[in-house]
Amino acid sequence: MTSDPSSLFVWIHLPGRTEPVVCGRFTHRRTGGGEAGEFVYGRSYLARAEAVPLDPVVLPLQERVFSTTHLGCWFSALLDSGPDDWGRRLIEQMHGPQDTIGYLLRARGQNVGALAFSPAPDTPASAAPAPLGVEALERLLEVHRTVEHGEAVASEYRDLLLQGTSAGGARPKTTVEHERRLWLAKFPSSRDRPEEPPVPLMEAALLTLADRCDIRVPTHRVLDVSGAPVLLVERFDREPLPGGGYSRWRYASARTLLWSRPEVQQYSYMGSYTNLARQMRVWERTPVQSIRELYRRIVFNCLVGNTDDHDRNTGFVAGPDGFFRLAPAFDLTARPRTPRMYLALAFGSQGAEVSLANLLSEPENFGYERDEAQEVILAQWRTIRSSFVDELVGLGCPPRLAARAFDSLPDVVPHGR
Ligand SMILES: Nc1ncnc2c1ncn2[C@@H]1O[C@H](COP(=O)(O)OP(=O)(O)OP(=O)(O)O)[C@@H](O)[C@H]1O
Ligand SMILES: [Mg+2]
Known part of the structure; x- marks a missing residue:
């Protein structure tokens, strides 16, 4: 079958299988009035008992054409499986600049999640090369x-x-x-x-x-x-199989959850943790614990100055039960203190401002009473302050740099607490 450059076939690794199956087709369509991205599940995929949706809210398992004009006419769940700046840079080294379909098709590694892509249904998605040691x-x-x-x-x-x-x-x-x-x-x-x-x-x-x-x-x-x-x-999206190879678990970034309620995203620039917590109630089977953990992550990000907490630095991974759950934390940074600091996503009445008042302004949106939230903040503050330098130096960081980084931590809790 000839491949159409504006289309791509989406494959999925079902739990416990090392070979992917075709799951559907994405098409980037240019119409008289503009552009749209369309996705349809294959009938044979929908007929499988073990079929799972790519995105349970925006792309439920239904026989119809799903259409989007958001995110450059892409479904966020598909973009989550593709390369970002680094992967794209390597692809450009080998093949020159690509459009989004080109980047997805030319990414050859162990991409995040369970999806794979090919230009035609009878062309298998290219397998990742054997892992390096x-x-x-x-x-x-x-x-x-x-x-x-x-x-x-x-x-x-x-x-x-x-x-x-x-x-x-x-x-x-x-x-x-x-x-x-x-x-x-x-x-x-x-x-x-x-x-x-x-x-x-x-x-x-x-x-x-x-x-x-x-x-x-x-x-x-x-x-x-x-x-x-x-x-x-x-890798939290891979699990070794007893006979060799790896099970691959589906992955969705916070961006995907936020965009699964576009009317919310539209009115709040870059989304917010508050909206994310709301969407987690839709995506997760038992969201209460995850949402409380999300609050602890917000506190941590404020206390260390992790202002790089954009919507692709929080993720969700689907385990063997098929439900998405907040993935373990990753990509943590500590940006040196500035007079006013903001996380990437808002979480309180002062938006994304890094401050004690803001952390304590709306903890109930994340399942915490104010008193308990205060305890969490103080306990984290003590943990971080007491072992930050030792941890860094223990890993081989020059003590002078560790001490300077410590002095640059945000002053969220008044001294003497
Ligand atoms: N432990 C992990 N298991 C599986 N996937 C992961 C893991 N850690 C990160 N990822 C995925 O890989 C992507 C890139 O990783 P990471 O965010 O750590 O890189 P980075 O280059 O530091 O990112 P940034 O550009 O945000 O600074 C993440 O967005 C996430 O999708
Ligand atoms: Mg990152």
């Missing part, structure tokens, strides 16, 4: 530097980059297999600031602190690769 990290460190400097990568190293072509986010990364598990490997970037703790160390320290603040995080560790720290974070 940690021994590849040393060479990748060099090759990533070449890419970041905008230089062409020698053809013999291109295969090494294939795994990274499906990566989300902007920082250099790839997926590796280690101890029979899949990990996201996050590298230092040439854009990192030398006066701040190395980013992989800061991210690792924050994951450990978040864990102590009752926030679920993936297993993680830092490897020394030719003197550079590389953070390994276990």
Whole structure:
């Protein structure tokens, strides 16, 4: 069958299967009046007993044409499976600039979630190359530097980059297999600031602190690769199968949940945690615990200055029961304090402002009474303040940089508490 450049076939890995099945077709249609994105589930997919929706709200399992004009005429759940800045950059190295369909089709790595894409229903979605082991990290460190400097990568190293072509986010990364598990490997970037703790160390320290603040995080560790720290974070959307290979779980970013109620998103720039909590009640089977955890993450983000908490830095993963649930936290940063700080998403009566008053303004939207919220904030404050420097230094961060980062933490709680 000839492929149509404005169409793409969506495949899905059903739980426990290593081979994907065709699930539907997306078409980017230009009409007299404008443009629209359309998705239809295949009849054979709808007939399967184990069929699951790509997005239970916007794309329920129904035999009809779903249409969207949001997000550049795309369904957010499909974009979540595609590459972001880093993956696109690698694809451009190999194939030149693409449109969104081109990026989705040319991403060859272990893309997030359970979806895969192909240009025609009889062309199987291209399988990801065999996962790299940690021994590849040393060479990748060099090759990533070449890419970041905008230089062409020698053809013999291109295969090494294939795994990274499906990566989300902007920082250099790839997926590796280690101890029979899949990990996201996050590298230092040439854009990192030398006066701040190395980013992989800061991210690792924050994951450990978040864990102590009752926030679920993936297993993680830092490897020394030719003197550079590389953070390994276990993939929460993969699970090893007893016979080899991995089960792949569906993934949806907070953006997808927010856009599953467009009338809400429309009136609130970039969405908000408050709207996210509302949508979690629709998406999750037992949302109460997740929504309370979301509040603890908001508190944590304020206390460490994680203002990079945009709507693709919170995610949801569907487990064996088929329901989406708040995924473990990832991509934590600590931005140095500025006179007025704002998270990326609003959460209280003062919008996204990082302040104690704002944290305590509407905790009930996240299932917390004010008194209990106050306890959470104080407990996290003490945990973070008492071990921030030790965690960083223990990972190998120069004490001077760790101390400076500590001094730059936002002053959310008045001193002496
Ligand atoms: N442990 C994980 N398991 C599975 N997928 C993950 C995991 N951590 C992150 N991801 C996915 O990979 C994407 C990129 O990861 P991450 O956000 O850590 O990268 P980044 O380059 O630091 O991002 P940013 O551009 O936001 O700074 C995330 O948006 C998420 O979809
Ligand atoms: Mg990110």
